[in-house]
Amino acid sequence: xxxxxxxxxxxxxxxxxxxxxxxxxxxxxxxxxxxxxxxxxxxxxxxxxxxxxxxxxxxxxxxxxxxxxxxxxxxxxxxxxxxxxxxxxxxxxxxxxxxxxxxxxxxxxxxxxxxxxxxxxxxxxxxxxxxxxxxxxxxxxxxxxxxxxxxxxxxxxxxxxxxxxxxxxxxxxxxxxxxxxxxxxxxxxxxxxxxxxxxxxxxxxxxxxxxxxxxxxxxxxxxxxxxxxxxxxxxxxxxxxxxxxxxxxxxxxxxxxxxxxxxxxxxxxxxxxxxxxxxxxxxxxxxxxxxxxxxxxxxxxxxxxx
Amino acid sequence: xxxxxxxxxxxxxxxxxxxxxxxxxxxxxxxxxxxxxxxxxxxxxxxxxxxxxxxxxxxxxxxxxxxxxxxxxxxxxxxxxxxxxxxxxxxxxxxxxxxxxxxxxxxxxxxxxxxxxxxxxxxxxxxxxxxxxxxxxxxxxxxxxxxxxxxxxxxxxxxxxxxxxxxxxxxxxxxxxxxxxxxxxxxxxxxxxxxxxxxxxxxxxxxxxxxxxxxxxxxxxxxxxxxxxxxxxxxxxxxxxxxxxxxxxxxxxxxxxxxx
Ligand SMILES: Nc1ncnc2c1ncn2[C@@H]1O[C@H](COP(=O)(O)OP(=O)(O)O)[C@@H](O)[C@H]1O
Ligand SMILES: [Mg+2]
Numbered sequence: 001x002x003x004x005x006x007x008x009x010x011x012x013x014x015x016x017x018x019x020x021x022x023x024x025x026x027x028x029x030x031x032x033x034x035x036x037x038x039x040x041x042x043x044x045x046x047x048x049x050x051x052x053x054x055x056x057x058x059x060x061x062x063x064x065x066x067x068x069x070x071x072x073x074x075x076x077x078x079x080x081x082x083x084x085x086x087x088x089x090x091x092x093x094x095x096x097x098x099x100x101x102x103x104x105x106x107x108x109x110x111x112x113x114x115x116x117x118x119x120x121x122x123x124x125x126x127x128x129x130x131x132x133x134x135x136x137x138x139x140x141x142x143x144x145x146x147x148x149x150x151x152x153x154x155x156x157x158x159x160x161x162x163x164x165x166x167x168x169x170x171x172x173x174x175x176x177x178x179x180x181x182x183x184x185x186x187x188x189x190x191x192x193x194x195x196x197x198x199x200x201x202x203x204x205x206x207x208x209x210x211x212x213x214x215x216x217x218x219x220x221x222x223x224x225x226x227x228x229x230x231x232x233x234x235x236x237x238x239x240x241x242x243x244x245x246x247x248x249x250x251x252x253x254x255x256x257x258x259x260x261x262x263x264x265x266x267x268x269x270x271x272x273x274x275x276x277x278x279x280x281x282x283x284x285x286x287x288x289x290x291x292x293x294x295x296x297x298x299x300x301x302x303x304x305x306x
Numbered sequence: 307x308x309x310x311x312x313x314x315x316x317x318x319x320x321x322x323x324x325x326x327x328x329x330x331x332x333x334x335x336x337x338x339x340x341x342x343x344x345x346x347x348x349x350x351x352x353x354x355x356x357x358x359x360x361x362x363x364x365x366x367x368x369x370x371x372x373x374x375x376x377x378x379x380x381x382x383x384x385x386x387x388x389x390x391x392x393x394x395x396x397x398x399x400x401x402x403x404x405x406x407x408x409x410x411x412x413x414x415x416x417x418x419x420x421x422x423x424x425x426x427x428x429x430x431x432x433x434x435x436x437x438x439x440x441x442x443x444x445x446x447x448x449x450x451x452x453x454x455x456x457x458x459x460x461x462x463x464x465x466x467x468x469x470x471x472x473x474x475x476x477x478x479x480x481x482x483x484x485x486x487x488x489x490x491x492x493x494x495x496x497x498x499x500x501x502x503x504x505x506x507x508x509x510x511x512x513x514x515x516x517x518x519x520x521x522x523x524x525x526x527x528x529x530x531x532x533x534x535x536x537x538x539x540x541x542x543x544x545x546x547x548x549x550x551x552x553x554x555x556x557x558x559x560x561x562x563x564x565x566x
Pocket of ligand 1 (some may be wrong): 325329330348349350351352353354355356357
């Protein structure tokens with residue numbers, strides 16, 4: 001388009017180069033997307049209508065929304081919801097990785113433990129698990145390491161260790177690790193066996209093969225569903241009431257709503273925050289996908305319409 | 307006795323391999339002297355890949371012994387009993403061999419250069435700058451100067467296989483194993499890979515090569531073995547094996563198919 005050399009007057013047949021030749025790039029006019037313009041217009045109209053219907057709607061009590069969206073109680077709820085999400089995922093991801101590696105191990109005991117853990121956390125329901133972890137300190141008042149039928153070596157009061165916040169994180173994290181295990185296993189299974197063999201042939205240890213060869217490749221297929229799970233976790237934190245844990249965003253907004261007898265604006269407060277956090281997470285997902293997509297042109301390719 | 311010139315680089319004694327019930331290697335004896343090139347030919351399914359994979363312990367042999375430079379592979383033999391070596395010992399033994407695969411098996415998430423430095427840095431602990439310098443020289447040696455920053459999917463098949471050869475060379479193996487290194491390539495790309503292998507052979511590298519390129523085999527092989535049904539049925543100087551398929555007449559039938 002920009003390099004406008006004089007038209008080549010070469011007469012030789014194509015493919016035969018005779019001295020330096022000038023190439024005239026094709027003068028490309030992009031196609032006109034009339035359909036796109038119409039769609040944009042229609043969507044814009046719908047959006048304006050919807051916004052008008054919401055903003056002008058007295059039933060939404062936007063003044064109450066504005067009053068509470070940044071109130072300390074709500075902000076504390078946002079903080080705890082984020083913390084629970086991050087902590088539960090930070091527990092679930094490594095745990096799931098370990099479970100996958102254990103499941104692939106040649107040691108039958110490790111395999112059985114992985115399978116047993118998976119079965120328990122995948123087949124019982126999250127609400128029950130959260131109630132269980134909430135009751136943990138009652139069920140097992142003292143956690144200790146002792147010689148079987150002998151004296152205790154070290155011990156700690158369960159109430160100090162398994163606080164409601166810990167119970168919430170552990171409950172959410174253990175439950176999530178079961179789903180992540182499935183996702184990770186599928187990611188690893190999709191890798192060609194030749195990758196492991198090539199690494200073995202170089203003399204790499206099993207640990208290095210997992211970390212340097214398999215994991216980075218599995219990441220590519222693992223990240224999108226794991227991001228979905230993270231967003232799901234964000235919403236699942238609203239269940240920690242079962243523990244009971246009462247500092248998260250959902251509990252905070254519904255407490256205010258109950259006090260004011262105005263559920264709708266407080267629901268909108270919660271929804272706005274969930275939407276905001278989800279959007280931030282999706283930006284993170286984009287960068288992760290780009291990083292682990294290297295070597296696969298689908299993501300890094302620059303030219304051509306998609 | 308290790309490292310002495312008269313100890314063979316590879317010695318296989320009565321090696322058997324079962325895949326569950328299937329008897330894939332049925333008593334293979336093979337010796338490769340240092341600096342020699344041994345080429346294996348034979349019909350598909352005759353056990354050529356299995357043989358190579360047993361040498362670098364990608365497969366565990368069911369019976370027999372394999373020695374590399376005089377050292378028993380995979381086991382410690384005490385009073386006639388075999389004690390399995392630890393995974394780290396096995397990984398160490400594997401460093402003695404390098405393997406080039408039919409389908410390259412480059413690491414797709416690493417550039418060509420990263421593929422080549424991976425082994426030296428991660429396995430041998432070579433400092434990054436030194437590994438990089440050596441890798442660049444190796445890429446140049448296989449004719450890939452300036453392509454180090456490309457990912458495997460930005461390279462042709464022939465280029466990928468040459469990166470794979472450089473990756474293997476970077477570990478400075480004593481024996482190189484090639485499993486049909488040109489079978490997955492478009493015909494016009496076969497030559498560039500064979501040229502690199504021929505260079506290596508002439509530089510004195512000990513290697514075992516499985517190939518269907520009979521002309522090439524005749525050119526580079528010091529020894530040629532013909533495999534069938536899990537056995538080496540003919541072995542010797544290439545011209546003898548190729549020209550006088552006296553016993554069994556099997557190479558003759560196979561060759562007439564390959565050469566047709
Ligand atoms: N992992 C395996 N499990 C079961 N059978 C196998 C396996 N690998 C190879 N075989 C069988 O062993 C025989 C020899 O295979 P292979 O060594 O790949 O032959 P070649 O390389 O000469 O074509 C074939 O019949 C093949 O089907
Ligand atoms: Mg084969």
